[in-house]
Amino acid sequence: MATGETGFDDVTFDLISVQYHSLKAGHDYGQYxxxxxxxxxxxxxxxxxxxxxxxxxxxxxxxxxxxxLTRDGTDATSPQGDAG
Structure with a gap:
């Protein structure tokens, strides 16, 4: 997988982003x-x-x-993550 500028693979970063925005929006919707x-x-x-x-x-x-995608906090797409 391609690694983005963050050091995380793009898919992991994208999932974290969607998760964050979903949780943030949920907080805002409570006020709505x-x-x-x-x-x-x-x-x-x-x-x-x-x-x-x-x-x-x-x-x-x-x-x-x-x-x-992750095991023990290690990116599963890294060589170390694939070893387990």
Missing amino acids: VRDARNAGEDEIAEFFERVMAEDSARAQQCHAFLAR
Whole structure:
């Protein structure tokens, strides 16, 4: 796999990025749900809750992929990671 400027392979970096942004968005959506509920817009609040659940599932899937790609904190695509 190609190694990006970070020293991590591109796929690992991409998964970490998606996971981070999904978790960050989920945090923000909590405020959106509260705003909609405070405005009496339950349908919109439910929409934000669905979006939040989708991002949570996305972050969990990234976590599972990262676990598959790494062993003991070592990038599985490195020669050391392939030895185990």
